[in-house]
Amino acid sequence: MYVADSRSTPAAPAARLTTGRRSALAPTVLALGTVSLITDVSSEMVTAVLPLYLVTGLGLSPLGFGLLDGVYNGFSALVRLVGGHLADRGGRHKAVAVFGYGLSAVCKPLLLVAGSLPVIGAVLAADRTGKGLRTAPRDAMISLASAPEARGRAFGVHRAMDTAGALLGPLVAFLILRQAVDGYDAVFTVSFCVAAVGVLVLVLFVPGRTAPERAQDAPRASLKAALALLGEREVRRLALCALLLGLATVSDSFVYLLLQRRLDVPDRWFALLPLGTAAAFLLLAVPLGRLADRVGRWQVFLGGHAALLCAYALLLPGWRGAALPYVVLALHGLFYAATDGVLMAAAAGAVPAELRSSGLALIQTGQASARFVCSIAFGAAWTAWGDRTALATAAVALAVCAAGAVLLRPAEASELDGGRPA
Template sequence: MYLSFSDRRGGKDDTSKRATTPFKISPIIISLGLVSLFTDISSESVNAILPLYITGALGLSMVAYGFLDGIYQGISAIVRIGAGWTADRADHHKLVAFLGYGLSAVSRAGLLVATGFGAVTSIIAVDRIGKGIRTGPRDAMITEAAQPEHLARSFGVHRMLDTVGATIGPLLAFAVLLAIPNGYHAVFVASLACGVIGLAVLGIIVPARKQRAEILAKSAPASPHQVVTEPAGRLPFRWADLNNVGMRRLLLVAAIFGLVTIGDGFIYLVLQSRASFATQWFPLLYVGTNVAYLILAIPLGRLADRWGRMRLFIVGHGALLAAYLCAALPSTGAAATLTCLLLLGVFYAATDGVLAALAGQFSTPASRASGIAAAQTVVALSRLLASVGFGVLWFSLGRQHAILLAAVALAVAIPLSVLLVRGIKLAQVTE
């Protein structure tokens, strides 16, 4: 293994490869996208009503919601690296991902019987632990199936399908609440059904590939006189493979941004309280963001491959800063609300899949799930702290001052991150 410095596009010889290699999407990525589509219908239909369910139906404070949102954002961190390591060591990414998707599906049934804050918190924690288990192995499967020179674009295709589900989920919640006022349990039933469908697609359609075994088979000696340096059937996993300059800088920048990224639910509650529209319309705020994400996921993934993945990752947080400022404005018009939702969609399209692409780029094939999981763990932990802290700020200072303070912190984080990556060329780990 060696560390080769690359051009700004994030890959060795990217320019020549991109000029001669047409973009092709793997059926594996499409299949995983369908799994994510149904799973996101399941999770986002619940997520779209959760702020109202906690603060309205259960009558809890913003501090309680901040704690719950922190759990939602960050509890998956306790299993992400362990799940990635297990998938890498066992060379069975699909099995680990299936366990995570299954755990999330089971948690939907728990929502049907949960009545108190403690029970809801526990069930949300189980769901997010399932997400933490599945995400790293799933993204490693996407990385292995994608063309290296079109990695971010391939993630964009997956995230587009994922976001179709994330758009349908809130629409489903909206339709249910429109037909059945306070019909939260009807939303939970629909969520459970979609979660089971997604799990079935993963189990039946997505192939179970042993990536390390395939790599070794391709690199087998052409003649008996060649020396084999590794035992047959094993590609070594080494934590040291993740200790490279690109990964270190990526984790640091991701942590800084995560600490100043507040949950969408808070922003939507700000918009809802500012405009005072009826609660049944609340899920449509999620739809607005997801539609923008859906439209922009592939174009911005392609831009990341061409212009620079780290560059776009940082610029995407500029869109988040603009969304904070838009939410903090005293204006109550529809234009301001739609602009805020569009900016949030730009933020996710420019950062979500791009972060996974960067982490996969800085990892070896034998440590890819662990590398992606490490980046996602840093983000999850930092966002947990951000959500809990913002809930306290809202309770102490009020929504206006709290979101302005978050905007100031993000405005400081953006140039700081630029300085952290300046002066170094992004690197790619190569076997």
């Protein structure tokens, strides 16, 4: 059964369940998905070989240095907000995105000449700055290019393409190192070439102005207006809920560590655990995005956190069933598929087009900061009480936060963001 979610379809609920013609995805969304796919191939190539490069290529002991330390996380949040704000001023989403993707691209050849850890750390920081700058404008362009009732699907397609690139990147790096042992310079050079193609696709195939003509009474894109967004009931609620749930979202590396320790996953599979999450994310992003368009983004977003809660619960008793790691990874991927793009689709409905990029950046930053706080708290809880109690605490916190989020957001609010025009 297909969901008719094109703008031309009558909005009556009955009509939404017909097997009618599906509207085509906006070309801009496909183009941005392609850019993300290509860029993720490029960046994940580098991520995959970086530890090996540092240890065997440069002969460094990377332990004890955070290549990017905690301070950078704060800076990164600021960069995201700046990117969002700059993009809204004069509807320059594309220009800011091109700058962000371009900055990350030129960092790749710089890795060739960076021979010491502090310099490599600086290059990685610049690379991440590019990523921080481009994220909100890109998501704003996706939302502006798609019909409100089909945004869940648009973000789903984008996130699926993005994740496909992330899965392909390490494979490309592996193939290069197969051709040339220790050919890290070749990996970085190819990574740059791939990133350059991504920037080119962005420049050539994504339209320059996605913002609609500004209405007379529309808010001007100023810093003040962006902050005033938090005064809007819808935005405040969404941001609060994302923040609240983020506070109970244990970071990926802890999830993999718990999987290994509690379910006794063999050492040789450890490096493959993130691939399990990514594969589930890739497969489920589009179906869950479509589901969000149909039943409401808010419901799917909450459902994603329920999946995460199930994953925590499965890790708690420490059963060692052979299938359990797969189930936990599938739930973890489902969590991402139901929350990452879906939150942006929901947020897009609450933020006016003129401030779209700033609004999305605000909500993303709130969520990311909350997750960072959770990582620190989880690490401290682990130190104080051990991994099992820390996990149990996180599970209780997640249940409480989810209950809080339900209370904060009564059911009628889903009318607004759930793609059902009133």
